[in-house]
Amino acid sequence: MIELLHIPMAGAAGQIDVYSGVSRMAGKLWGSLHRAEGGSKTAVVVVHPSSNFLGHYLLAPLAERGVDAVGLTTRYLGNDSTLLMENCVLDIGAAVAFLRERGYERIALVGNSGGGGLVALYQSQAESPSVRHTPAGDPPDLTAATLPPVDALIELMAHPGRAIVYTEWLDPAIVDEHDPWRRDPSVDLFDERNGPPYTPEFLTRFRTAQLDRNRRITAWVRETLAGLAENPAGVRDLPFVVHGTGAEPRFLDLTMEPTGRAPGTMWGPAAQANLMPASLGHHTSLRSWLSQWSIDESHCAGPYHLARTSVPTLVLYGTADQACFPSHARSLFDAVPHENKELRAVEGGTHYLQGQPGLVAQVADAVVDWVRPA
Structure with a gap:
């Protein structure tokens, strides 16, 4: 079963950083929830700063394996020209809080591609908030935001950060x-x-x-x-x-x-x-x-923020990926400060696993195994 989620947006504050007036007035974030048969108390949320993950290739396979899966969009869906990474953190926080209110006991974030640095920044600020404003000095203050920590992180074909x-x-x-x-x-x-x-x-x-x-x-x-x-x-x-x-x-x-x-x-x-x-x-x-x-000013440096997290972290990389290379995966993995982590190659995997259904199944198996309670 698939449900379109309407998640209340936090921290909009009337700022016009999204072109569409309809989107601003709606004050909603959108998610695509794929429910596992029989229900699940675990939700896996796949996210990127601006890509449309409502139809992400992992959603149905994860639900088929017994966990609920959410393809999450931020307020910057399809247009990152005015994107603020700090607002993307607020958007993830709103989604995690929404899912907690729905009764999910375990939530994992999958940062795919450019989502890798973002989920690291999110969990860092959820555990030990430190970012009080954007590099330009604007809101939001993440130390005062509602950012519930998640229970696990998965870096999937991810690079260490947009900058x-x-x-x-x-x-x-x-x-x-x-x-x-x-x-x-x-x-x-x-x-x-x-x-x-x-x-x-x-x-x-x-x-x-x-x-x-x-x-x-x-x-x-x-x-x-x-x-x-x-x-x-x-x-x-x-x-x-x-x-x-x-x-x-x-x-x-x-x-x-x-x-x-x-x-x-x-x-x-x-x-x-x-x-x-x-x-x-x-x-x-x-x-x-x-x-x-900006390489010097952006807060979204994945390795720096992963070093401030404590949750189990799985790093998956494709050996045929044209965008995110093994050294990117290694930098993320090495930054995790504890031993509850794993670095795993997806042999032959391209960036989006397009036309590789066997590898999609392999990745889905790895994610489900990682997020199941011990």
């Missing part, structure tokens, strides 16, 4: 933020003179230039926000475009962290995905940049 992976993908060859065709050939991933394969010297230069670009954008964001503070019309935020967000060397050089993955990205060839509007994080606002994409 971390975004910086790993940021194209440092772009020297003019308004013109993606003005490029520095010395750090151009797509200039065949540089590779692939890429030399250690190039990669050192490339990674340094990625950090530099992220920090240049952050400095510009801070400067622009300071100017807006004096704006007589009360404008507090502005949108902008970031070109070149798919320049990860591992997309092209399969000798780097070799796995069973195919070359390229989830959106196709890397040179196209790098500039494709629908790929990662091209559209953002000033305040969202600081919360979501």
Whole structure:
């Protein structure tokens, strides 16, 4: 049986960070509850900051295995241009509280892909709240929020955090933020003179230039926000475009962290995905940049926050994943500060297990085994 959940949203406070007026007035978060036959006192919640997980591939298999499964959406469903990670934490808190009120005795969070860093941040703030405002100084204050802890975490084909992976993908060859065709050939991933394969010297230069670009954008964001503070019309935020967000060397050089993955990205060839509007994080606002994409300012660093948690944690990674690599999984696993944890490879698994029903079943079995009471 499938039920559409209407979960009251917490902390909206009239702030317009969601385009749709209907969504703002509704004040609801949406979840897709797949119920196990005979009922279950355990709920597994699959979440991502902005992806639509109402039809996530794990929901039906989990319910078939005897646990209730929820595909949760945040208020930023389908549009992360104004996303604040701190509000996503509030949204998970609202969902967990809602499920506790329904009588669920055990709740586990599955952070899939970009959900990995988010569930780590959530449980960290549920156990030991420390974040009092966004990096821009705005609400919410997570130390005063209702954030019920969950009983287990599962990191599924997850990276360590949006700002971390975004910086790993940021194209440092772009020297003019308004013109993606003005490029520095010395750090151009797509200039065949540089590779692939890429030399250690190039990669050192490339990674340094990625950090530099992220920090240049952050400095510009801070400067622009300071100017807006004096704006007589009360404008507090502005949108902008970031070109070149798919320049990860591992997309092209399969000798780097070799796995069973195919070359390229989830959106196709890397040179196209790098500039494709629908790929990662091209559209953002000033305040969202600081919360979501800034390597130095975002609160959502998965390893840092997992180190502040105490619940059993399972880390699953696909050996053919084009987006999240074994080193991402290892960084999450190593950060867990206790021994009630497991790192498990899904051999041949791609990022979304598309067309891999046997591996979907394998992952569902692993999740159910992990969340069952001892």
